[in-house]
Amino acid sequence: MEMKSPPPCPSTVTVRRNPHRKARATPATTAPQIPNVPPSSSTTTRDIPSFPIHDILAIEIPQNPKPPEDPSPSSPSKGPISEDLKVYLRIRPLLLPKLLGRNATVGDQNPRARAKNAWPQNPAKKNAARDKSAKTKKTDEGCITVNDSHSVTLSPPLALKESKRIKSEVYEGFSHVFSTESSQGEVYERMVKPLVEDFLRGKSGMLAALGPSGSGKTHTVFGTPREPGMVPLVLQQIFKQSEGSGSKSRSFCISIFEIYSERGKGEKVYDLSAGGTELSMQQSTIKGLQEVAISDAGQAESLIACSMLKRATGMTNANSQSSRSQCIINISSVVNKADEVDNNAVLTIVDLAGAEREKRTGNQGARLLESNFINNTSMVFGLCLRSLLEHQKNPKKPLQKHFQNSLLTKYLRDYLEGKKRMTLILTVKEGAEDYLDTSYLLKQASPYMKIKFNKVEESSMMNGNKRHFQAFSRLGKPKRMKLSGLDAHVRVVIAEFWVADEFEEGQSIVDEQRLSEEEGSTINRLDVSENASIKSDSADLAERERNQEIMENIAKTMWNFLKDYKQKLEVAESEINSLREKLRTEETQNLGLRKELEDLKSCCTCSKGNHGETSIVEVCTSSEPKIGLQGYGSSKIDEKDEDLHSSSLKTSYCNTLEKWDSSPRQERDAFSQENGESFSLNMSGFERVEKEQESNSTVSNTEVEFVNASCLHVENSNQQNCQIGDIFSGNGHNTQDLNDSKYLAIKDNFSDADIPEFGIGYSQSHAMVRSDSCSSVELDQYLTEDEESSVLPASTKEDVAFTQGCSTPDVPESELVLDTSCRELNFEKLNRKPLPASSISTRDCSALDVEDQINKPSEFLDLPQSKKKDVTSTKESDVDVSITKESDVDVPEIKPRIDTSCKPEKPKRRLLPASSILLRDFSTLDVEDDVEKPKGNRTGGKLAADERKRTQESSLLRLLKSNLRL
Numbered sequence: 022m023e024m025k026s027p028p029p030c031p032s033t034v035t036v037r038r039n040p041h042r043k044a045r046a047t048p049a050t051t052a053p054q055i056p057n058v059p060p061s062s063s064t065t066t067r068d069i070p071s072f073p074i075h076d077i078l079a080i081e082i083p084q085n086p087k088p089p090e091d092p093s094p095s096s097p098s099k100g101p102i103s104e105d106l107k108v109y110l111r112i113r114p115l116l117l118p119k120l121l122g123r124n125a126t127v128g129d130q131n132p133r134a135r136a137k138n139a140w141p142q143n144p145a146k147k148n149a150a151r152d153k154s155a156k157t158k159k160t161d162e163g164c165i166t167v168n169d170s171h172s173v174t175l176s177p178p179l180a181l182k183e184s185k186r187i188k189s190e191v192y193e194g195f196s197h198v199f200s201t202e203s204s205q206g207e208v209y210e211r212m213v214k215p216l217v218e219d220f221l222r223g224k225s226g227m228l229a230a231l232g233p234s235g236s237g238k239t240h241t242v243f244g245t246p247r248e249p250g251m252v253p254l255v256l257q258q259i260f261k262q263s264e265g266s267g268s269k270s271r272s273f274c275i276s277i278f279e280i281y282s283e284r285g286k287g288e289k290v291y292d293l294s295a296g297g298t299e300l301s302m303q304q305s306t307i308k309g310l311q312e313v314a315i316s317d318a319g320q321a322e323s324l325i326a327c328s329m330l331k332r333a334t335g336m337t338n339a340n341s342q343s344s345r346s347q348c349i350i351n352i353s354s355v356v357n358k359a360d361e362v363d364n365n366a367v368l369t370i371v372d373l374a375g376a377e378r379e380k381r382t383g384n385q386g387a388r389l390l391e392s393n394f395i396n397n398t399s400m401v402f403g404l405c406l407r408s409l410l411e412h413q414k415n416p417k418k419p420l421q422k423h424f425q426n427s428l429l430t431k432y433l434r435d436y437l438e439g440k441k442r443m444t445l446i447l448t449v450k451e452g453a454e455d456y457l458d459t460s461y462l463l464k465q466a467s468p469y470m471k472i473k474f475n476k477v478e479e480s481s482m483m484n485g486n487k488r489h490f491q492a493f494s495r496l497g498k499p500k501r502m503k504l505s506g507l508d509a510h511v512r513v514v515i516a517e518f519w520v521a522d523e524f525e526e527g528q529s530i531v532d533e534q535r536l537s538e539e540e541g542s543t544i545n546r547l548d549v550s551e552n553a554s555i556k557s558d559s560a561d562l563a564e565r566e567r568n569q570e571i572m573e574n575i576a577k578t579m580w581n582f583l584k585d586y587k588q589k590l591e592v593a594e595s596e597i598n599s600l601r602e603k604l605r606t607e608e609t610q611n612l613g614l615r616k617e618l619e620d621l622k623s624c625c626t627c628s629k630g631n632h633g634e635t636s637i638v639e640v641c642t643s644s645e646p647k648i649g650l651q652g653y654g655s656s657k658i659d660e661k662d663e664d665l666h667s668s669s670l671k672t673s674y675c676n677t678l679e680k681w682d683s684s685p686r687q688e689r690d691a692f693s694q695e696n697g698e699s700f701s702l703n704m705s706g707f708e709r710v711e712k713e714q715e716s717n718s719t720v721s722n723t724e725v726e727f728v729n730a731s732c733l734h735v736e737n738s739n740q741q742n743c744q745i746g747d748i749f750s751g752n753g754h755n756t757q758d759l760n761d762s763k764y765l766a767i768k769d770n771f772s773d774a775d776i777p778e779f780g781i782g783y784s785q786s787h788a789m790v791r792s793d794s795c796s797s798v799e800l801d802q803y804l805t806e807d808e809e810s811s812v813l814p815a816s817t818k819e820d821v822a823f824t825q826g827c828s829t830p831d832v833p834e835s836e837l838v839l840d841t842s843c844r845e846l847n848f849e850k851l852n853r854k855p856l857p858a859s860s861i862s863t864r865d866c867s868a869l870d871v872e873d874q875i876n877k878p879s880e881f882l883d884l885p886q887s888k889k890k891d892v893t894s895t896k897e898s899d900v901d902v903s904i905t906k907e908s909d910v911d912v913p914e915i916k917p918r919i920d921t922s923c924k925p926e927k928p929k930r931r932l933l934p935a936s937s938i939l940l941r942d943f944s945t946l947d948v949e950d951d952v953e954k955p956k957g958n959r960t961g962g963k964l965a966a967d968e969r970k971r972t973q974e975s976s977l978l979r980l981l982k983s984n985l986r987l
């Protein structure tokens with residue numbers, strides 16, 4: 022064994038304390054220099070321990086606070102006590118030439134151990150090399166010395182010390198410092214074995230190796246066949262312990278993958294197991310990562326060896342086989358028996374790619390890009406731990422999410438956030454040329470020793486399913502946030518999707534978690550049952566994640582659909598509101614129109630009430646025969662009535678016309694002449710009542726449906742007898758155009774031989790002619806009802822509406838409205854003051870003195886017969902003749918109304934046509950006066966005629982009185 026005397030104590034030593042850095046003189050506490058023991062054989066090294074002078078020195082100087090005792094490998098867990106992050110430090114020894122091999126790079130070679138060139142050399146060069154070797158030997162004495170098992174002293178190289186006056190620094194607080202002489206076994210025993218035991222007890226853990234390139238990370242983790250690393254030793258320990266216990270209830274799986282960035286284009290995950298391909302990472306889960314079940318350590322070692330052959334490595338100036346990727350190994354234990362108390366756990370071992378300095382490695386091109394990725398990952402890893410430390414120191418300081426910046430930190434998120442226990446091993450090189458790398462690492466990593474883990478006593482169930490359980494939490498929160506705007510029904514529907522698929526497992530986990538919190542001992546049994554399904558859960562994890570994505574898509578789709586539907590509903594509602602507004606407006610307008618219509622109707626009704634009443638033209642000189650024409654108001658006109666008037670009257674009209682036409686013209690003329698004065702009312706152009714009503718709503722027109730005579734010719738003698746004339750239908754005396762003009766001729770023939778001829782004709786088809794002009798009927802016969810039949814033709818009797826109540830011959834209730842709006846009256850030849858009926862509107866005539874009416878036409882009677890013809894031949898004179906009878910009380914109220922819209926020429930003399938007598942409200946009528954008062958020229962002064970006249974008057978008086986009694 023090669024013994025080496027301890028190096029001379031430096032005058033001043035800088036001891037680095039975490040977090041304080043204080044340089045102080047520690048002459049007595051010089052870090053014990055671990056003898057540079059050649060790693061010949063581990064067995065030899067263990068058999069012959071080195072001189073314990075360092076331990077003795079460490080004991081004598083108790084100034085430094087004693088680091089926390091490392092838990093005994095065999096000591097059980099002390100429960101959920103907060104533990105500090107364990108940080109170990111391993112110092113790689115300077116490699117001997119024989120260990121480096123022929124292919125060793127310059128960086129790997131120790132100048133002292135460099136193989137000499139077998140060929141003879143130039144003496145000058147040989148001397149120069151000797152000098153250089155001597156100088157290098159001086160500088161490579163080492164920059165780091167182990168003070169004790171928990172502290173080291175980092176001494177800058179002489180050049181730096183002289184030039185930059187950098188002082189030595191003491192770094193203490195490590196869980197353990199493995200000197201260059203420490204073997205793999207020792208490292209395992211002190212550092213990894215506690216993790217393995219916890220792992221076998223169901224505690225998950227992680228071991229991560231950090232350090233500069235070539236510092237021995239890979240060597241520590243994987244080792245060599247001769248010096249197996251931590252992974253092989255873990256596997257050996259696992260199977261050894263399992264075999265020792267004789268229990269086959271536990272099975273183990275191993276998975277290995279790497280995170281690599283080729284040429285710095287991005288991080289990728291590769292499965293390093295057999296048949297492994299590129300993988301993808303979602304959140305903290307590697308999708309498709311193979312877990313290979315292992316049954317013994319040899320199988321596992323061969324598997325790891327094969328995996329390491331696939332790992333990305335490269336040659337740099339710092340390391341001939343420099344790792345270019347982050348390698349992660351997961352060893353999981355699965356408990357097969359339900360009654361097994363032990364828990365399931367995962368032990369993760371991470372071999373990080375070493376940080377590199379460009380000057381040191383000399384990387385260029387793709388290698389330099391890899392260096393950037395490696396350094397970036399190391400930096401992110403350190404930032405996460407620093408953030409965790411600061412967060413633990415000051416809880417108000419939020420925990421930064423640096424883990425998002427690299428896949429490695431994403432995968433190790435739970436560890437980097439202090440949720441799982443983690444162990445770090447820092448590897449450094451003792452060479453002086455590695456001072457900067459070592460110093461940088463120690464400065465950065467030494468504070469991590471203050472990191473604490475408060476919840477390391479998690480159950481295996483929680484460990485194994487925590488991520489799974491958190492996945493449920495992460496699954497639910499964002500969806501519920503998104504679905505917060507949905508109504509309850511949709512939420513229920515979506516929740517059913519979740520519940521149906523995932524709630525069963527989640528609920529069981531939740532229940533068991535609750536039980537684990539409430540019942541500490543019972544949780545293990547539940548864990549056993551849960552652990553039985555852990556393997557299937559992990560196998561179904563990908564499927565559940567896929568279901569999760571599907572459900573998220575469904576939720577998004579439903580959300581978008583409901584959003585669009587809501588918008589459409591809003592639009593529809595707005596349209597409905599607008600339509601409602603329009604409807605209200607229309608209703609208000611409609612109401613207004615209705616009111617206006619009602620007003621108009623009421624006005625019309627009033628007018629109709631005044632004028633639309635049943636009008637009856639009853640012209641009779643005695644009770645029988647009576648010729649009455651009933652007219653209806655506009656509202657009461659129907660086809661029946663129309664037919665009545667049209668057909669019946671037409672018949673009579675035609676008959677009359679026949680009679681009239683058949684009579685010789687001379688006779689007619691003679692008749693007119695014989696009757697002396699007569700007046701004619703020329704009424705023409707009456708339209709149907711309905712048309713008139715529609716056109717101008719002239720009530721008077723509507724009331725005279727049946728009296729649409731173009732001309733009303735009343736021939737009246739000067740006799741004072743009631744004039745019961747003939748209403749001749751025809752175009753005046755000319756009967757050529759019967760439709761256009763008609764005559765209403767009331768002829769009062771006072772001669773006994775003469776029979777009053779009464780004819781009413783109205784335009785077009787409605788014509789009524791009661792004419793007996795050609796026949797003479799005695800007045801007695803006329804007045805006698807029995808004789809009526811003989812006087813009146815059958816047709817006439819049928820066609821004419823009789824009003825039985827009217828016994829007063831000359832006092833019928835009638836209303837004569839003469840509309841002269843379109844009347845064309847020819848009064849040019851009216852020299853004898855004829856009073857045309859058309860010129861008289863009886864509508865608003867409140868009263869009319871019958872006497873005057875009877876008396877005044879006397880002048881008209883003086884007209885020559887030719888003049889009369891001219892007057893009565895006027896065509897198209899619109900005359901409203903309304904003859905209304907409301908009561909049989911003979912109080913004639915003649916309401917002549919003259920529509921002056923056309924302002925016809927006012928007749929010089931008023932003639933009182935029979936049609937102008939408004940019998941409506943005819944309250945009083947003094948027949949005697951009527952008989953007596955008529956003035957006019959009597960054409961004949963025969964005594965016999967007077968006698969008959971008196972007889973006639975007396976008869977009429979009797980008749981009138983009888984009617985009045987009725």
Ligand SMILES: Nc1ncnc2c1ncn2[C@@H]1O[C@H](COP(=O)(O)OP(=O)(O)OP(=O)(O)O)[C@@H](O)[C@H]1O
Nearest residue numbers: 113114234235236237238239240340343344374375
């Ligand atoms: N403790 C040790 N004892 C003996 N040899 C060691 C020790 N540590 C490392 N080595 C050797 O040093 C060389 C580099 O070690 P290693 O490859 O493990 O460094 P590294 O930190 O992994 O480098 P990189 O980060 O570049 O991968 C290897 O040849 C290895 O055998």
